[in-house]
Amino acid sequence: MTTIDTTPAAAYRVSHLDAIEAESIFVMREVVAELERPVLLFSGGKDSIVMLRLAQKAFAPARIPFPVLHVDTGHNFDEVLDYRDQRVAELGLQLVVASVPEALEAGLVRESADGTRNRIQTPVLLAAVEKYRFDALFGGARRDEEKARAKERMFSFRDDFGQWDPKNQRPELWSLYNGRHHPGESIRVFPLSNWTELDVWHYIAQERLSLPSIYYAHERTVIERDGMLYAVNEFIAPRGSEEPFKARVRYRTVGDASCTAAVLSEADTVDLVIEEVAATRITERGATRGDDRVSETAMEDRKREGYF
């Protein structure tokens, strides 16, 4: 005989996706209620697209009560920049651009030897934070992405150099977040901490969110480097024996075009991407981000300097 759960609780079921959505909305509202000048880091990538959706939901029917900030490395995918501008216009948001090319020109940062700009984003970000006096920076980082991120709090305190000290984090109890800070210091806030890559895709499907086209399978000319597929473009040229070839690929993350790789894929719809992500045996960053392969603690080391 099957027994039926007749407890009142059964009627008040909350799915996992609803639970993490409710948590993220709570976190966004806490920040807006308690901090002075929040800003949302918006790259045009899937995580920040989900973040914008959550921000819309948190404050509806009012508009999103903070601007968005794009750290522009100058190494962007065109599709992503187009998407960024379109989304910002639709939502009536204020867009602040922190430009790496301008910082290079002004001598604030120097190009690294390998030409990637991931590391030199950090001083450019910190300069923008100082200029606009942002005290809370929403980021779409998730703890499932990387082992150093798995250690980070939802509200992550940064000193006046933007530095993270993993051994000296504020205890984070219940949903009582501590956003107090002195002038110059700031809080990085990660509402998607408890989301996984698959959760993000389920949410994109549920909310019918549009994404830059590079997230779906398309044909591109690529080269294979360090076991990863890089698109041949103005930032990446074949070296030595690397032979460009055409392949059906998609991107799992959207980062700096000089160090973000594509994966072979036939998934050209949300549902197909979800199936693919559910079955994959390689992490998002492991498959696509050259910058994490520098050392065992590459992410921790960058975060200590003020990276997201």
Added chain:
Amino acid sequence: MGTTGVAVVEGAASEGRAMDLLRFTTAGSVDDGKSTLIGRLLYDTKSLFTDQLAAVEAASAAKGDEYTNLALLTDGLRAEREQGITIDVAYRYFATPRRKFIVADTPGHIQYTRNMVTGASTADLALILVDARKGLVEQSRRHAFLCSLLRVPHLVLCVNKMDLVDWSQKAFERISDEFTAFAAKLEVPDLAVVPVSALHGDNIVARSEHTPWYEGPALLHHLERVHIASDRNLVDVRFPVQYVIRPQSTTITDYRGYAGQVASGVLKPGDEVVVLPSGLTSQIAGIETADGPVAEAYPPMSVTVRLTDEIDVSRGDLICRPNNGPAVAQGIEAMICWMDEATPLRPGATYAIKHTTRTARAVIRELHYRLDVNSLHRDEAATELGLNEIGRVRMRTTVPLLADEYRRNRTTGGFILIDETTNRTIAAGMIVDTN
């Protein structure tokens, strides 16, 4: 999806959305195998990715370990890898076709007790690991006590390293009995005991052939099925107002909504409500989300409530039902877990207090006692609480708190103290009583 529970990676797009969520934490002494157990759960549920595994294998080999050290999966910080210990909480995620899991992997060292408290504060369930060779040690008792203090509703005692005691039923039962006797002194509403070998994967996702005398389920099977829906309080309406939504818009005029997350109870349009601390009454005009109005709201939904009357409501206030409200009190009796390295808690000191969405200041009037978490002995002569110490205090706050006993409501019963000079979170508090 049989009882062996070998996880199939979730399939079609729609399935993955409907599952429920279990948050659990791990506890136990150093080297009892917490990180290994989590590594094993991730590995056997195919939640471990090949590049992560390759990185761990390479790191293990470089250190000269004889087998792949799965603990390196969760010990991700430079300092943790250098010392081979867990310093801070790491959160991990995995799923089976039945449930999604968020795991807080917490440190066992006594100097990181505060991180264990952090992990337990949001947990539905705690896994307490004990080494079958050593039996209950101080840390096992301490962690069981902390879990009961933080009202983690479900406990699972994992008697680990059973392979090293030749799968002895006697050894298992001795530890099981000893723990059950200790737990009887605490408030542990639900306890399961499982003999396991985290290293070899026995009784983790599938029943082990080494323990024919054990009749219970494998650990994962229990995690997938433990009934948590009733852990929520659906009776006492508590809606702390988080943020007032008032669009400055030419198209939406006169809109005033109270945004927040339902802490407990069920709210419906038409309900009579009281706003605290003012005591003004009104009626729920509507409950809204960005996706439209809803017929009811219950924990943990984040919604926006509108009232029929134009009354003064702001952040920090609380909406509840008439004749079923929390205490409105400036005098609070609480258990405190002290978390600051630099200074101890001392009677007479004033701190910032954050309780639900309300922030105030609190002065510690009296330290009643410091609790020895191993013997549960109360030291009434204590004059301060140092790092990781727990005691009972009487406090007075600058504004009234809208407070329930923590044992009745984890959201309206818990608070943190913040040092107003350093801005650090220095204590976790659980309300015992108001006066």
